[in-house]
Amino acid sequence: MPEASDLPDPSRIGSRVAFSRELTLLRQRAGLTVREVAASTGDFRNHSTVGDWFAGRGLPSAASRELLVRVLAACGVDDPQPWLHAWEGLRRLPGPRARGPAPYRGLAGFEAEHAEWFFGREAMTAQLLGRLTALHETGGGCLVVVGASGSGKSSLLRAGLIPAVRRDGLGGVPYDVGLCTPGPRPREVLAAVPGGERRLLVVDQFEEVFTVCVDDAERQASLTALVGLPDTIVVLGLRADFYASALRHPELVAAIRDQQFTVGPMSESELRRAIVEPARKAGLEVADGLVELLVTEAGPRGGGPGWGRGTGALPLLSHALYATWQHTRDRRLTVGDYREVGGIDGAVAASADAVYDALDAADRDLARRLFLSLVHVAADTVDTRRRVGVEDLIAECGEPAQRVRAVLDRFVDQRLVTADADAVHLAHEALLTAWPRLREWLAVDRAGLLVGRRLHEAAVTWQHEHRDPAALYRGTRLAVAREWAATKGPHGAIGPVARAFLDASLAREAAELGAGRRRTRRLRALVAALTVLSLLATGATALAVRAQRAADRQRDAAVSRKVAGELADLRVDNPALANQLSLAAYRLSPTVEARGGLLSALSSPYAIRLTGHAGYVHKVAYRPDGRLLASAGGQREVRLWDTRDPRRPAPAGEFVAHEDFVAALAFRPDGRVLATGSGDHTAALWDVSDPHRPTRLAVLTGHTDLVAAVAYRPDGDILATAGVDGTVRLWDVSAPRAPVLRATLGGTAAVTAAAFSPDGATLATAGEDRTIRLWRLTGPPAGVTAAPAAALTGHTGTVAGVAFSPDGTVLASAGADHTARLWSVAAGTALGTLEGHTEAVNCVAFSPDGRTLATGSVDNTARLWDVTRPAAPATVLVSHTGAPGDTGSIASVAFSPDGDSLASGGYDHTVRLWQLPGPPSTGLPGAVRPMTLGGDGHRLYLSNGATGTALRWTIGDGRLTDPVEVPAGGAAAFSADAGLLAAASRTDLQLRDLTGPAVGAELATRPLAGPPDERLVAVRPDGRLLVVLSIHFRTGEVWDLGDARRPARVAQFALDAHTNSLNSAFFAPDGRVLATAGFDHTVRLWDLADPAHPAAAGVLEGHTEPVNAVAFSPDGHTAATTGNDRTVRLWDVSDPRRPAALAVLIGHTGYVDGVVFGPDGRMLATAGVDRTVRLWDVTDRRAPTAWATLTGHSAAVNSVVFGAAGRVVVSGGEDGTVRFWDTDTARVAARVCALAYPRLTREEWAQYFPGLPFDPPCGPA
Incomplete structure (x- = not known):
């Protein structure tokens, strides 16, 4: 019942x-x-x-x-x-405050019945109607409406387009209008849409075809049905980040190429209408100051952090306005109301947290499980919201229906969740990024969530295929799913279909194991009989010895693979142990897995972990001589560490310093006194001349809130304490046992940071008012005074840290706006902004030579920046203290006085000592593609997709030159030998010089032939010939670059042999052959021996999905291709007109992108969406073998090249990093042992190598 x-x-x-x-x-x-x-x-x-x-x-x-x-x-x-x-x-x-209908929709989108409240998109609606009218007049077709998430696509379609067509038709002709979203069964959805004599079908959230629909056959059938609908104009609403997914389907390419409508950000005038007109219609007024603030923060001028100049800000703007309307007590929306609800940055989080915090502990856990069930967690693309049937959601949560609905209702009331007639879903995907708590939930156990999602998808497919046994899990997938269901699944409730699927899989495995055991018993009996016969034969002993050796080798290989497979998580928590285990596994048996583990050991910065704090580590500080490190903890304690040997630090002392957590530390310049600041509203002075027996000298009172920062003047006689009470106090501490307050610098906002200049004449303070204040100090300690000297503004969030460069000319600041900034102290002006962190920046510190700045962030990374050019700071190292969502936030960083180590403290309760210099790497704000190495192997050229910049990097010293501008959205190619950058926008070709003193100087700009289109660029290796291709129109043009300042077009040609869009293009080493890879699953070879007359040559056919990249061996006789079918293929192209397949390399678990041959042609490197770089031994072209798998990237890897005569592999990925991999195992092993501390113990060996003799790879502890 x-x-x-x-x-x-x-x-x-x-x-x-x-x-x-x-x-x-x-x-x-x-x-x-x-x-x-x-x-x-x-x-x-x-x-x-x-x-x-x-x-x-x-x-x-x-x-x-x-x-x-x-x-x-x-x-x-x-x-x-x-x-x-x-x-x-x-x-x-009464409604909210009895004021009638809400004028704003919040996160909920506009529907047709809200058309009267839909303002700001009138012009775009008219443009869209014009495009559809043109389709009507030409007999129909398909229009693709593309826009970023949060750009307002759905609202434009639902509240703009649909009501207009229902009212006026198209071209004066009435149309029946249908609306649907694909869901997991798009073919059924399409079949259920009512027909009509003339029909407009709007398919919103079309990306669900690629995310929610997991059945390839279902997807293909729905696309076929969609393009074949009679008497129908089809409008597809597609998120821009799924544009590439759509291009992989030939049915959609023509529409995307010819009938695309882009939804960009609102203009300022459109934003004003969207803000003001709904309020006016509801009889409300929006204060002018609020309108200006909202236009600035959400508009195309892009004041707010993270908004990409307004493109995806609309749902968050709408929710901020909705929350402001709820909060206001009269009929006027003001800046004060807006600030109260958290503004555009925080309104969603504030609303969601308010609902969540009001729940009891049990319901909070249920809310977490509900939200995770409403997200489609993706491995290779972005996460999206998931539409779930109410009953299915209740089953997945395993809780009584009434309780589930009660918790859901709380979030529905705030328009954070939408409960449709048949299903529940997040009100908007903006919630995935705007609510930090949800981001954290998704990141904490992302791997488990992916397992759960894949299990659910497999179960649905199994059910749809009438429970076909062939669709059941087995082997590794089953083992992982079983473990997840037992330990990760929410209360063991994984949904009835998934549970039935898992039970059936386990039952089949048990049956197969039983049969296997019976076969094994029979085999053992047979082996025993044969053994007896063998022992009776001549040479029995030799056979037994060889058999035992073979068995030992197999055992060692199995143990080696097992240990190598367990090191990924350990490498973050305990890199010293993980690296020694990787070396031990490799020496036990040099398996592909163990070799990859060893070569990956030092791809990330190496840190020694200092444990012992029971809470957050808020601050770290080195004594001026570098022989002692202090760390401040969240449990009132300060710990001291002996760092005389930075590779073998040891505890030196510990003491309880305050009655609340310790937030600040600073050593007196003579190193004998340590100042501390605390949440108990006091500062204290400690004698640490004997670190084993620290004693308190004095307590400094007067602050009425947290003392967030303490700083000594270089002479050691003045101490500044900065408080959340808004004051900075200057103390005469020339007599540490009797400090005297000499001055108080007042303010209204909390002060969170303070630092003295090296000459002691300037004090910098900063805090919640987003302003850095410089104070000029004069007078002796007994009469010190401070006068305002400058106020530095630019940060859009709290300033959490400040630091002066060693020469005192530059000030660095850390902000909650995700940036660090550099300022000229003398001029009081901004010099540069350091962008790359994805969360608040907590701290900054200069290296002793002033060339490098360290930053630490809530995003779990510490970054090192080359600041020798303050106007163009460049990341040279990125180190992670945990996966996104882990409690690895970095609160404090400090360089050792010799610059060889960087100490960091954070929320994972540990102190880390990073060994410098680390492995060369760089961090960029977007994907890295493509990359090219110069002929000497030490000059790296790369382009960055997010910023539209190209960079030249000298590997030897790890420094970046100034960025070179590339047209936005353009394609870039490099000629390393010629020092040339070629970039093509939709309409123009631009050439830049990468060799002269003015790096990036423009050489020439020329218009391209044909209609505007996305382009591909390929430069002949000698830099004297260039080919530009039109991706969708499949045309090409050849340019003579003999004089790069006067490029000349010498030919235009058609690539109609391809039947779908182009994907990439590459020259053979001799420059006589061009290879083009296409979405039609083929690679075409073109003879360019005569550049004025390009001619088709051979075709490489064999891939079953689009081809992504082509690489030629150094002698030009072999080509390697990569594709979305997860394979790498080798081809004999010694005769380009008659290419022949050689081998297929299988190993990547996702799309394969980049590919390159080593300098001697014996090694091949590939880069994939599975976040790996794989190395293959291709000495035998017909029987290549896997050599190593390199791991370390946190997102898809796009590009890979060989450097340093093949000894180094360089890779770049979607995570914005470039990584360097040393392929010399002996050199890596020596480096592992040089850093290994503490050494591998017998107990650790027994845990990972049970039954094997103790053989520590770097010697005993």
């Missing part, structure tokens, strides 16, 4: 959410869809109105009473009075 909570009951209706819930229960009990209920009322046009009632988006009006009665009757209600009574009671309740 169903639970009482599952039966519809009008007496439970006390809110709009409850009304929608009980009405939905009523409909579900009747076994009807929303469409069927609407149809039964006698007019199908009621579908939208009725759908809103079920979804909780609206309440029946007085004029809709009769329609409500018909809906109740359709659902089987004989006596409508209890329902009507509950409805009338709701209508008598």
Whole structure:
């Protein structure tokens, strides 16, 4: 029997959410869809109105009473009075502050019935109607509406386009309008859309075809059906980040190429209308100051952090306005109200946290599981929201229906979650990034979430295929799923279909194991018999010895692989142990896995972990002589560490310093006194001349809140203490046992940072008012005074840290706006901004030589920046203290006085000592592609997709030159030998010099032939010939670069041999052959021996998905190709007109992108979406073998090249980093042992190598 909570009951209706819930229960009990209920009322046009009632988006009006009665009757209600009574009671309740309808939608999108509230997109709606009218006049077709998440695509389609077509038709001709979203079964959705003589079908959230739909056959069938709909104009709403996914399907390429409509950010005037007009319609006023602030923060001028100049800000802007409207107490929305609710940066998080914090502990855990169930976690693309049936969601959570609905209702009330008639989903995907708590949940166990998602998808496919046994899990996938279900699954509730699928898989495995055991027993009996016979034969002993050796080799190889497979997580937590284990595994048996583990050991910066703190480590500081390190903890303690040997640090002392956590530390310049600041509102001075017996000298009182920073003047006689109470106090500490307060610098905002200049004449302070203040100090300690000297503004969030360069000319600051900034102390002006962190920056520190700046962030990374050119700071090292979402936030960084180590402290309760210099790497704000090495192997050229910049990097000293501008959205190619950069936008070719004194100087700009299109660029190795290709129109043009300042077009040619868009292009080493890879699954070879007359040569056919890249061996006789089919293929192209397949390399678990041959042609490197670089021994072209798998990138790897005569592999990826991999195992082993501390113990060896003799690879502890 169903639970009482599952039966519809009008007496439970006390809110709009409850009304929608009980009405939905009523409909579900009747076994009807929303469409069927609407149809039964006698007019199908009621579908939208009725759908809103079920979804909780609206309440029946007085004029809709009769329609409500018909809906109740359709659902089987004989006596409508209890329902009507509950409805009338709701209508008598006042709305928010009794002010009528909400003028803003919050995160919820606009629907057709909200057209009267939809402002700001009138011009774009008219443009869209014009495009569709043109399609109508030419007989129909498909239009693809593309825009970033949060750009307003859905609202434009639903509240702009659909009402207009329903009202006016197209070209004066009436059209029936259908609206759908694909969901997991898009073919069924399309079949259910009503037909008509003339029909406009709007498919919103079309990206669900590539995310929610996991069945390839279903996806292909739906696409085929979509393009073949008769008498229908189709409009597809597609998120821009799934543009490439759509291009992989030939059915969509023509529409994307010829009929694309882009939804960009709103202009300032459009934003003003979207802000002001809804309020005016509701009888409200928006203060002018608030309008200007919102336009600045969300508009195309891009004031707010992370908004990409307004492109995806609309849902967050809408929610901020909705929350402001809820908060205001009169009919005027003000800046104060907006600030109170958190502004555009924090309104969503504030609303979500408010609901979450109001729940009890059990319901908070349920809320976490609910939200994780509403996210489609992706391995290779971005996460998206997931639409889940109410009953399925309840089953997945494993909780009573009433409790699940009660928790959901809390979030629905705040428009954070939408409860549709049949399903539940996040109100907008912006919630995935705007709510830090949800981001953290997704990151904490991302691997487990991916396992759960894949299990669910496999189970759905299995169910859809009538429980075909061939679709069941087995082997590793089954083992991983079983472990996840037992330990990671929410309360063991994984949904009935997934549970049945897993149980069936386990049952089949048990049956197969039983059969296997029986076979094994028979085999053992046979082996025993054969053994007896063998022992009787001549040479029995020799055979036994060889058999034992073979068995030992197999055992060692198995143990080696097992240990290598367990090191990924250990490398973050305990790199010293992980690196020694990787070397031990390799020496035990040099398996592919162990070799990859060893070569990956030092690809990331190496740190020694100092443990012992029981809470957060808020601050670290070196004594001026570098022989002692202090760390401040969250449990009132300070720990001292002996760092005389930085590779073998040891505890030196510990003491309880305060009655609350210790937030600040500073050594006096003579190193004998340590100053501390605390949450107990005091600072203290400690004698640490004997670190083993520190003693308190004095307590400094007067602050009324947290003392967040302490700083000594270089002479050691003045101490500054900075407080959250808004004051900075200057103390005469020339007599440490008797400090005297000499001056107080007042303010209104919390002060969180303070630092003295090297000459002691200037004090810098900063805090929550986003301003850095410089104070000029004069007078002796007994009469010191401070006067304001400058105020530095530019940060858009709290300034958490400041530091002077050793020469005192530059000041660095750390901000909550995700940036660090450099300032001229003399001029009081900004010099440069350091961008790359994805969360708040907590701290900054200069190296002793002033050439490098260290930053630490909430994003779990410390970065080192080359600041020798302050106007163009460049990242030279990125080190991670945990995966995104882990508690690895870095609170403090400090260089050792000799510059050889960097200490960091953070929220994972540990201190880390990073050994410098680390492995050369660089961090960029977007994907790295492509890369090219100069002929000497020491000059690296790369381009960065996010910033549209190209960089030249000298590997020897790890320094970057100034960025070279590339046209936005353009393609770049390099001629390393010629020192030339070629970049093509949609319309122009631009050439730049990378060799002269003015790096990046423009050499020439020329218009390209044909209509505007995305381009590909390939430069002949000698730099004297260039080919530019049109991706979608499949045309090419050849340019003579004999004089790069006067490039000349020498030929144009068609690439019609390709039947789909182009993907990449590469020259053979001799420059006579060009290879083009296409979405048609082929590679075409073109003869360019005569550049004026390009001619088609051979074709490489064999890939079953689009081909991504081509590489030629140094002698030009072999080509390697990579594709979305997860394979690498080798081809004999010694005769380009008759290429022949040689071998297929399998190993990557996702799309394979970059590929390159080593300098001698014996090694091949490939880069993949699976975040790995794989090395292959291709000495035998027909029988290549895997050599090593390199891991370390945190996202897809795009590009790979060989450097340093093949001894180094360089890779670049979507994580914005370039990594260097030493392929000399002996050299890597020596480096591992040089850094190894502490050494591998017998207990650790026994844990990982049970039963094997103790053989520590770097010697005993």
